[in-house]
Amino acid sequence: xxxxxxxxxxxxxxxxxxxxxxxxxxxxxxxxxxxxxxxxxxxxxxxxxxxxxxxxxxxxxxxxxxxxxxxxxxxxxxxxxxxxxxxxxxxxxxxxxxxxxxxxxxxxxxxxxxxxxxxxxxxxxxxxxxxxxxxxxxxxxxxxxxxxxxxxxxxxxxxxxxxxxxxxxxxxxxxxxxxxxxxxxxxxxxxxxxxxxxxxxxxxxxxxxxxxxxxxxxxxxxxxxxxxxxxxxxxxxxxxxxxxxxxxxxxxxxxxxxxxxxxxxxxxxxxxxxxxxxxxxxxxxxxxxxx
Amino acid sequence: xxxxxxxxxxxxxxxxxxxxxxxxxxxxxxxxxxxxxxxxxxxxxxxxxxxxxxxxxxxxxxxxxxxxxxxxxxxxxxxxxxxxxxxxxxxxxxxxxxxxxxxxxxxxxxxxxxxxxxxxxxxxxxxxxxxxxxxxxxxxxxxxxxxxxxxxxxxxxxxxxxxxxxxxxxxxxxxxxxxxxxxxxxxxxxxxxxxxxxxxxxxxxxxxxxxxxxxxxxxxxxxxxxxxxxxxxxxxxxxxxxxxxxxxxxxxxxxxxxxxxxxxxxxxxxxxxxxxxxxxxxxxxxxxxxxxxxxxxxxxxxxxxxxxxxxxxxxxxxxxxxxxxxxxxxxxxxxxxxxxxxxxxxxxxxxxxxxxxxxxxxxxxxxxxxxxxxxxxxxxxxxxxxxxxxxxxxxxxxxxxx
Numbered sequence: 001x002x003x004x005x006x007x008x009x010x011x012x013x014x015x016x017x018x019x020x021x022x023x024x025x026x027x028x029x030x031x032x033x034x035x036x037x038x039x040x041x042x043x044x045x046x047x048x049x050x051x052x053x054x055x056x057x058x059x060x061x062x063x064x065x066x067x068x069x070x071x072x073x074x075x076x077x078x079x080x081x082x083x084x085x086x087x088x089x090x091x092x093x094x095x096x097x098x099x100x101x102x103x104x105x106x107x108x109x110x111x112x113x114x115x116x117x118x119x120x121x122x123x124x125x126x127x128x129x130x131x132x133x134x135x136x137x138x139x140x141x142x143x144x145x146x147x148x149x150x151x152x153x154x155x156x157x158x159x160x161x162x163x164x165x166x167x168x169x170x171x172x173x174x175x176x177x178x179x180x181x182x183x184x185x186x187x188x189x190x191x192x193x194x195x196x197x198x199x200x201x202x203x204x205x206x207x208x209x210x211x212x213x214x215x216x217x218x219x220x221x222x223x224x225x226x227x228x229x230x231x232x233x234x235x236x237x238x239x240x241x242x243x244x245x246x247x248x249x250x251x252x253x254x255x256x257x258x259x260x261x262x263x264x265x266x267x268x269x270x271x272x273x274x275x276x277x278x279x280x281x282x283x284x285x286x287x288x289x290x291x
Numbered sequence: 292x293x294x295x296x297x298x299x300x301x302x303x304x305x306x307x308x309x310x311x312x313x314x315x316x317x318x319x320x321x322x323x324x325x326x327x328x329x330x331x332x333x334x335x336x337x338x339x340x341x342x343x344x345x346x347x348x349x350x351x352x353x354x355x356x357x358x359x360x361x362x363x364x365x366x367x368x369x370x371x372x373x374x375x376x377x378x379x380x381x382x383x384x385x386x387x388x389x390x391x392x393x394x395x396x397x398x399x400x401x402x403x404x405x406x407x408x409x410x411x412x413x414x415x416x417x418x419x420x421x422x423x424x425x426x427x428x429x430x431x432x433x434x435x436x437x438x439x440x441x442x443x444x445x446x447x448x449x450x451x452x453x454x455x456x457x458x459x460x461x462x463x464x465x466x467x468x469x470x471x472x473x474x475x476x477x478x479x480x481x482x483x484x485x486x487x488x489x490x491x492x493x494x495x496x497x498x499x500x501x502x503x504x505x506x507x508x509x510x511x512x513x514x515x516x517x518x519x520x521x522x523x524x525x526x527x528x529x530x531x532x533x534x535x536x537x538x539x540x541x542x543x544x545x546x547x548x549x550x551x552x553x554x555x556x557x558x559x560x561x562x563x564x565x566x567x568x569x570x571x572x573x574x575x576x577x578x579x580x581x582x583x584x585x586x587x588x589x590x591x592x593x594x595x596x597x598x599x600x601x602x603x604x605x606x607x608x609x610x611x612x613x614x615x616x617x618x619x620x621x622x623x624x625x626x627x628x629x630x631x632x633x634x635x636x637x638x639x640x641x642x643x644x645x646x647x648x649x650x651x652x653x654x655x656x657x658x659x660x661x662x663x664x665x666x667x668x669x670x671x672x673x674x675x676x677x678x679x680x681x682x683x684x685x686x687x688x689x690x691x692x693x
Contacts, residue, residue: 027659075528075531076531076532098597099528100528101499101526101528101529101532102419102499102501102526102528102529103426103495103496103499103526103529105424106419106424106425106426106456107456109424110424110455110456110457125628137628138628139626139627139628139657139658139659139661142657142658152574153574154572154573154574154575155572155574155575155628156570156571156572156574156575156625156626156628156658157572157574157575157577157578157626158574159575159626159628159657159658160575160578160626160657160681163626163657180573180574182419182421183419183421183424207574209573209574209577210577212421213421213422217422233578235574235575235577235578235581236577236578236581237581237584238577238580238581238583238584238590239577239580239593240560240562276582276585277578277581277582277681278582278680278681278682278685279682
């Protein structure tokens, strides 16, 4: 199974002709990702890495039947691109772009929900179901097909963790970066609920960090409704505490957001929290076993 | 790749307007604020106060630090001859609060304002609620104190309204907040606060704010509604379309290395440790700092060169770390994704050609184009230690500084 993406995903790359768009298109093609189309307004009819380019998402959907979008469009235009994808009927949208204004995301999240689409990100590394498909920017070679689900708010930190998982012989069913921005699409809980139903996922690695309350919500969900082993890691124990967010931000999270608080909340919910990133692979083996 | 933590960190570097700047915006949007004048020399404070209604007058240090009142940054003066003395006690001095760190922040300007006789105080703010993905207005009949304290002690006195993205802020939402007040303010005051709430939302959208906070919002003895103290922060992701407001950024109070990093577009925070850290991605950067602490050393900085880093940004980030004299060793930890390891290697070499390095350097590379990156480093004549994994990198760094 795996979640959200597999070998049947037909992917469109929005912003395919840019430096990053074209580079990662090539990487994804190298992973046998089925990239059926690219979109770049004004460059319809051309090809990038052999992939046909369309001017609009509507055309890409009509001509190539794409059902997953991966977005590399720069921040000023990214919100428009996400909404274009949702409007064209694409139900899974993965936005890699970093630096989208928060108020744009307010409109985007509301719009995407109203169209019944799922948004991953923005500011995320994307999603990979090893051995099946990869829609994102993660270094592809270190992943290995297996039965551990990985969920993270971070990019490179996830690569480190996956690298170690593979080293100790724990393959992955699906690895998903939900994104590092204050406002994102899919949440930890949304992804956990999908992993819960996925027969090919046996255990979960959850990677969080300071700020917000995502981890706290996840802890509650895991305690009450989740039935597979979970190992968590929280980055940012040495982050300066005196440099805090504005008052109203603090009030919404009720003073929460520190790494220690998150670690304690997770532990109180009965979840093992890895203390040392250097040996997180070994710790995962302890918690999950060889399978 | 950045992370939510990055937005946490960015809150350090994001654009915080000074009180006087925020009040100027309020004036433009028709929200009443006290009459006041900005003064940057104590000798001008007397003159300023004389042209403003008083006594009393209020002298307020223009710094980005909460709790400045407790640290002597706000003074109420009843005698015109003492205004200059109050300004003198602030300008050119450092204010140290629980939010500034031990070095404090330099006061270069004070705001001299008319004093206001307060009948009632409220709290009103707008910020983004992450979970609901909406701007959120928070209103409380308890104003003039830290809102976190109200939250803890009187959660029932925190009232919340969220505008719908489709409609924006609606007048009924202000009524929902105000008609719960006991006793009810005058009809005129209710009208005025209703107007202010709507204008706060307008400002929030117009300037891509991440926070607007009025604390306190007061009703005076004469029955006027005035925003007595105002904070505005701007989302720095929006800097590309808010050029005018980003020109208001006051560089004076900032750490010189952080300022330089900002100019380079690099996320850097200066800390007080001895191991310089250069990492791609905020999550991995934080985790790398945590590891350094675990080995017994202390990180000298947070530095995320970002997902879009190239040879040039790497080189510049490295340059900033080298300028920190407390740095006794440097750890470069790169897991290539968007950032390719070969570009990283070229960036490091470029920086080392321009600058002399006099501390040990440990490099750990993994991910996209790692072989090419390692090859470039191997073929250079520069000296550094290459770690095969994170554990070894941490160990090598600890050995260098112990």
